Amino acid sequence: MANKKNDFFINIKYFYKKHILIPFLNLQKNKIKDKSHVIKVNIGREGSKNKNKDNKIKNKVSLAIKSLKSAKKELWIEEFRSFLIMLSFVLLFTFILIGSIDAFHDINNLKTHAVYAQDMITSSINDLQNSNIQIAKDKLSLVFDSSYNISSKVKFIAKVSVGAFGRLINFSEKDLNEVIRSCDNISTAVVKTFNDIQKFSDRNNLYKIDEVKNASLVVDINLKTINSNLEKINTRFLPKKYQNQFLDYKKQLKDFEKIVDDVYFASNVVSYIMGQDSSRRILFIFENANELRATGGFMGSYALVDFKDGNVINYEVPGGGIYDLRAGFTKTLEPPYPFKILVNKWEIQDANWFFDFEKSAKKIIEFFEPSSRTSVDGIIVINSNMMSGLMDLIGDIKLDDYNVILTKYNIIDELQNIIGKQRDKTNKPKVVIGELFEKVSEQLLNKKDLDLMKIYNLFNDARDKKQILAYIKDLNIQNYINVLGISGKIVDTNDNEDYLAIVDTNIGGGKTSQYIDRSVNQQIDILGNGDIIKTLVINKKYIKQNNNFDIKNIEFLRIYVPSGSQFISATGFDNIQIDNHIYANYNTDPDLESLNKLSIRDFNTNTIIYNDEGETIFGNFIYLNPGEQKEIVIKYKLPFKVDFDEKGNCKYTLYLEKQSGVDNLKYNISINTSSTNKFYNDIILNKDKKIELTLKK
Numbered sequence: 001m002a003n004k005k006n007d008f009f010i011n012i013k014y015f016y017k018k019h020i021l022i023p024f025l026n027l028q029k030n031k032i033k034d035k036s037h038v039i040k041v042n043i044g045r046e047g048s049k050n051k052n053k054d055n056k057i058k059n060k061v062s063l064a065i066k067s068l069k070s071a072k073k074e075l076w077i078e079e080f081r082s083f084l085i086m087l088s089f090v091l092l093f094t095f096i097l098i099g100s101i102d103a104f105h106d107i108n109n110l111k112t113h114a115v116y117a118q119d120m121i122t123s124s125i126n127d128l129q130n131s132n133i134q135i136a137k138d139k140l141s142l143v144f145d146s147s148y149n150i151s152s153k154v155k156f157i158a159k160v161s162v163g164a165f166g167r168l169i170n171f172s173e174k175d176l177n178e179v180i181r182s183c184d185n186i187s188t189a190v191v192k193t194f195n196d197i198q199k200f201s202d203r204n205n206l207y208k209i210d211e212v213k214n215a216s217l218v219v220d221i222n223l224k225t226i227n228s229n230l231e232k233i234n235t236r237f238l239p240k241k242y243q244n245q246f247l248d249y250k251k252q253l254k255d256f257e258k259i260v261d262d263v264y265f266a267s268n269v270v271s272y273i274m275g276q277d278s279s280r281r282i283l284f285i286f287e288n289a290n291e292l293r294a295t296g297g298f299m300g301s302y303a304l305v306d307f308k309d310g311n312v313i314n315y316e317v318p319g320g321g322i323y324d325l326r327a328g329f330t331k332t333l334e335p336p337y338p339f340k341i342l343v344n345k346w347e348i349q350d351a352n353w354f355f356d357f358e359k360s361a362k363k364i365i366e367f368f369e370p371s372s373r374t375s376v377d378g379i380i381v382i383n384s385n386m387m388s389g390l391m392d393l394i395g396d397i398k399l400d401d402y403n404v405i406l407t408k409y410n411i412i413d414e415l416q417n418i419i420g421k422q423r424d425k426t427n428k429p430k431v432v433i434g435e436l437f438e439k440v441s442e443q444l445l446n447k448k449d450l451d452l453m454k455i456y457n458l459f460n461d462a463r464d465k466k467q468i469l470a471y472i473k474d475l476n477i478q479n480y481i482n483v484l485g486i487s488g489k490i491v492d493t494n495d496n497e498d499y500l501a502i503v504d505t506n507i508g509g510g511k512t513s514q515y516i517d518r519s520v521n522q523q524i525d526i527l528g529n530g531d532i533i534k535t536l537v538i539n540k541k542y543i544k545q546n547n548n549f550d551i552k553n554i555e556f557l558r559i560y561v562p563s564g565s566q567f568i569s570a571t572g573f574d575n576i577q578i579d580n581h582i583y584a585n586y587n588t589d590p591d592l593e594s595l596n597k598l599s600i601r602d603f604n605t606n607t608i609i610y611n612d613e614g615e616t617i618f619g620n621f622i623y624l625n626p627g628e629q630k631e632i633v634i635k636y637k638l639p640f641k642v643d644f645d646e647k648g649n650c651k652y653t654l655y656l657e658k659q660s661g662v663d664n665l666k667y668n669i670s671i672n673t674s675s676t677n678k679f680y681n682d683i684i685l686n687k688d689k690k691i692e693l694t695l696k697k
Helices: 002-038 045-069 073-099 103-129 133-169 173-199 205-231 240-273 321-328 337-341 357-372 384-394 411-423 431-446 452-464 475-484 590-596
Strands: 280-288 298-308 311-316 378-383 397-399 404-406 468-472 498-506 516-526 532-542 553-562 566-571 600-602 607-612 615-624 629-637 649-657 665-672 677-685 689-696
Touching (some): 298 431, 357 468, 378 384, 411 431, 516 649, 532 615, 553 629, 590 607, 665 689, 677 689
Parallel strands (some): 280 378, 498 649
Antiparallel strands (some): 280 298, 298 311, 378 468, 516 532, 566 629, 649 689
């Protein structure tokens, strides 16, 4: 039976080769030969080129014929299959052209309208990002109209072109109809939202937020339908010149879907905060990145704000800042170990000790509520590095009492100057923060021509750089915050993934963090048995301002690594001894036990080693004088091994997590095995970064 089957294919092969393919190639060869007889003498290089070209083609055809005549039997089946595929395409398009005299025009019309709609959507997204709202709206209206023209052509194309070709690329008539219907729904929702917001511009903020929320939900559902259908398409069978265009378009749609998701989740969070169904009390804390702390900076000022029905109904911004709360806090708590060089008691101004913002936020609220004799629904931290972008959004602000105009270029320096001068005159030096808060709030909440896309771009940049962090007690809203990426939770890595976060805490070093230039070199050695040894080199340079500037920078440096990592050695730290005897009668906060009670020390360098926040932490002090530079080297072993497969390959994943308040941190990474070396130079860590590699043993 098997022999008969083979004979059948051999006969087909013979027929195909003898009666179709070789005659066709001979015909081409003869055409070239005839053409060469007709060619008269051409003048110059061009004639020679044409002749050489024909000779090359003739030689290729001759070689093809010769190859076919000597082909092995085992190649026949594959060649015949290719011939059938080619023939089926010819028959398909012949059927389309003969079957309907309008088919060619219908296909071209469909293509024209589809390309036009794609261009308009892409262009309108760019207009939105550049704040050209009306132009974007007009373009989306044209897409809305164009989609009907597409729909009118779908009936024939879906049954013929998509019906036949669709099976090849895994795209059905139903998929196409869903895409068209989803485009209609998206266009309708977006245009309606623009119209409603303009028509009811006098409505309160919650109405506008609800309009955006409802539209984003419609757009999101339909975008997911489109992306789901496009994801099924097998691009291997698309013409090559369209494959990259298609992949780019899919990426654009995915990016747009991410924006729409952000808008939906953010609108839910904002509606809650602004008191949609009940009044809310939110604690806003302003952190100064010039004095670094784990969550971004020193908590110098705060605002307690009450919202209801989309409006601010009351707010308090104490003139003394965070220190006004100290009198109300009666607990006597032992501070985190490093703060013992500065204070004897743990108080709210130092409560943002933990790198995991949710843990710090809960501690801040735990200190704030008894100190202020009030409860809050949540906490939002705004980092001083965000203020430049905020001023760019709302414009310059004039402070008449101080004869100052605040701009995006000078806001931080001018505020520090004002507060410094006021500190010599009054015990309420931060009254200016209250005045600024009032002006900024009025611009954000009441300005009718506020640019929504600029707000999104500001939010997106602040989210990446962790310049805004939030914690809300309501679990549903906190879930939205987690999805939005502003919860500040430490990333949850797998057991076999590497992790690194470098966290600086300025302790008594004034506003000097802004003058520290930082860079990190990381050497990762993967041994033959799978062990991973890491050498971390941290360079810090204190850039001197002037000859009269002599404030010392004092920082406690924490290195967050995978839980269970083994400390090997360290150099470059300043060995600081702290006397613990005065805390014998103090209460120990349970969240600090791992640091204050359970940590161990390396006696050579006094480096503290402990486990907290889901990671192992190495910590120690660095003192820098103006103009001084230091290099800290830490060596440790990861708690897991890489697994080499039978080919000697292994996978390695590293997650770098950014600290809020530290922008433009420079990284160089080298990853070494016995046979390979990979280098990543000049990585600028302005957002969390994940590196995934396959390495050779």
